[in-house]
Amino acid sequence: MSKQPDSDNTSCCGGIEDVLEPGFFKALCDPNRIALLIRLAQCCDPCSVSQMARCCPTDLSVVSRHLAILRDAGILTAQKRGKEVFYSVRYSELVRTLRAMADAIETCCPPGREQPGSQRDE
Amino acid sequence: MSKQPDSDNTSCCGGIEDVLEPGFFKALCDPNRIALLIRLAQCCDPCSVSQMARCCPTDLSVVSRHLAILRDAGILTAQKRGKEVFYSVRYSELVRTLRAMADAIETCCPPGREQPGSQRDE
């Protein structure tokens, strides 16, 4: 973590290291967890573990685990009501995180600094 | 993939299923790949595999593989110059993807529709 390949413009890339957290992507790298997130987002209302499990081919315990992982990553919130636990999407947080990533990457290398013929976005 | 837990407002969540691709997160779920992306972003200029490998504790072949995975995911571009391959960040694409995700999630459930006492973003 000491030498950089070419230049050392760490300063211009505002906090990209802090924003691009592996934990966030780790939580979302599983297809089933993405599916759960999408379902929960589409549902809009908080859903219990059982409700979520009804849509999944996997065991309820697995769904519970997946939801917990998403919760620990700050993507979902859990709220206990009676004997049920209702999970819901942390919309604002999630949106803010994604935008912060986009901003950090954009700030990192503004269009003018891009290399010619290298990062063509077809 | 047929029944939804509570409601079925699939229409309001503009293409969240298309935007939240597991493949994207899968590519970024490895800490070493995140580190490579950060380094490459901070570097701004395209870097060869050897240059990138100099900063990593892992074998050069591993770095090559990681870069290929990021390239296949559309996060990096590879450009061959002589016997070297220079990788660079697809800034615009990456930023666009992240913003699209944020937009899709935001559109999915605007603040007014949020459940009271459920998705508090403290």
Next chain:
DNA sequence: TGCTCATTTGCGTCACTATGCAAATGATAC
């Protein structure tokens, strides 16, 4: 208290992924 339902956790198994080494491929220089 005992019972039932919802969720979580322990644990063994299976699949996948990351890793390092060595060999293969591709490209330039001699």
Next chain:
DNA sequence: GTATCATTTGCATAGTGACGCAAATGAGCA
């Protein structure tokens, strides 16, 4: 052509993660 350098690929191994089942925990109710 051969030699050399950069990168990729094949392969074996080790580590990690997902999964299902069963048991444990927690909460309400009779």
